[in-house]
Amino acid sequence: MRVLVTGAGGRLGRVVLPRLRDEGWAVRATSRRARTGASEEWVVVDLATGEGLTEAVAGVDAVLHLASSPNRGRRTHAVDVLGTRRLVVAAGQVGVRHLVYVSIVGVDRVPIPYYRHKLAAEQVVAAGPVPWTVLRATQFPEFLDDMLRGASRLGPVLGDPAVLAQPVDPAEVADRLVRRLAAGPLHGIEEYGGPEVLRFDAAVRAWNAARRSRRPLLPVRIPGKTGRALRSGGLVTEATPTGARTWADHLADTYGGTGAR
Numbered sequence: 001m002r003v004l005v006t007g008a009g010g011r012l013g014r015v016v017l018p019r020l021r022d023e024g025w026a027v028r029a030t031s032r033r034a035r036t037g038a039s040e041e042w043v044v045v046d047l048a049t050g051e052g053l054t055e056a057v058a059g060v061d062a063v064l065h066l067a068s069s070p071n072r073g074r075r076t077h078a079v080d081v082l083g084t085r086r087l088v089v090a091a092g093q094v095g096v097r098h099l100v101y102v103s104i105v106g107v108d109r110v111p112i113p114y115y116r117h118k119l120a121a122e123q124v125v126a127a128g129p130v131p132w133t134v135l136r137a138t139q140f141p142e143f144l145d146d147m148l149r150g151a152s153r154l155g156p157v158l159g160d161p162a163v164l165a166q167p168v169d170p171a172e173v174a175d176r177l178v179r180r181l182a183a184g185p186l187h188g189i190e191e192y193g194g195p196e197v198l199r200f201d202a203a204v205r206a207w208n209a210a211r212r213s214r215r216p217l218l219p220v221r222i223p224g225k226t227g228r229a230l231r232s233g234g235l236v237t238e239a240t241p242t243g244a245r246t247w248a249d250h251l252a253d254t255y256g257g258t259g260a261r
């Protein structure tokens with residue numbers, strides 16, 4: 001069985017590829033630039049233009065769609081919504097039997113532009129000709145870590161203390177995706193989150209402790225519907241099973257220990 005993986009060189013793609021190989025899939029991987037790999041075939045695909053798509057879907061049984069262009073406005077629309085439509089149409093024309101799309105918990109509740117595009121892409125997948133599954137995952141800890149670094153560029157960590165997050169390890173999301181791919185089309189949406197729900201202020205405390213840093217949290221209440229959605233659990237899920245690796249595990253791996261002082 002051959003699977004096409006879009007966005008295969010990204011954070012999630014990198015941990016998905018070895019798992020697919022271990023499960024016996026022949027893997028064709030896409031990137032916008034030419035790449036080579038020992039155990040997968042790389043093809044050049046640009047979802048914003050459709051370049052390479054016809055060749056990429058030829059002879060594949062399934063598609064794992066990970067490619068995305070977050071937070072880039074019109075570019076996000078061109079890649080995530082129109083690009084997903086191009087992919088779905090191309091896959092339908094060659095009789096692909098299952099398309100798995102990775103989305104984000106909260107795309108239907110938190111009204112930020114990137115999420116609107118992800119939700120529209122889910123709808124494209126569901127309305128398309130290829131039997132489908134959507135897996136919505138919560139935020140990866142690396143994303144939260146990057147965000148905290150960005151939010152503390154000026155010294156204190158700027159953020160809304162009451163926002164709730166549920167970080168999930170991308171390797172565990174990869175395991176779930178590979179299992180979903182093998183299980184066949186769900187014709188529905190599954191959610192998958194990390195093992196614990198954290199308030200932003202607690203996440204910052206653990207982050208500071210792991211980095212032996214004393215950056216104070218400067219509370220900035222996120223206004224409007226977005227703020228309300230983020231504080232009332234728009235990014236978290238009660239779905240089970242969950243991943244097992246915690247924010248503290250990520251911090252220990254990345255910074256060598258938590259609560260060290």
Ligand SMILES: NC(=O)c1ccc[n+]([C@@H]2O[C@H](COP(=O)([O-])OP(=O)(O)OC[C@H]3O[C@@H](n4cnc5c(N)ncnc54)[C@H](OP(=O)(O)O)[C@@H]3O)[C@@H](O)[C@H]2O)c1
Nearest residue numbers: 007009010011012031032046047048067068137139140143
């Ligand atoms: N990060 C999170 O916390 C999180 C949480 C839940 C779900 N997700 C979802 O998981 C998926 C993967 O996330 P990630 O963190 O692995 O993202 P990532 O590291 O940014 O990887 C996304 C990949 O998309 C590809 N891409 C961008 N523009 C493209 C275009 N025009 N045509 C074709 N490919 C294009 C890029 O590949 P090349 O540069 O090689 O072309 C990039 O490596 C996304 O759909 C995201 O929404 C992410």
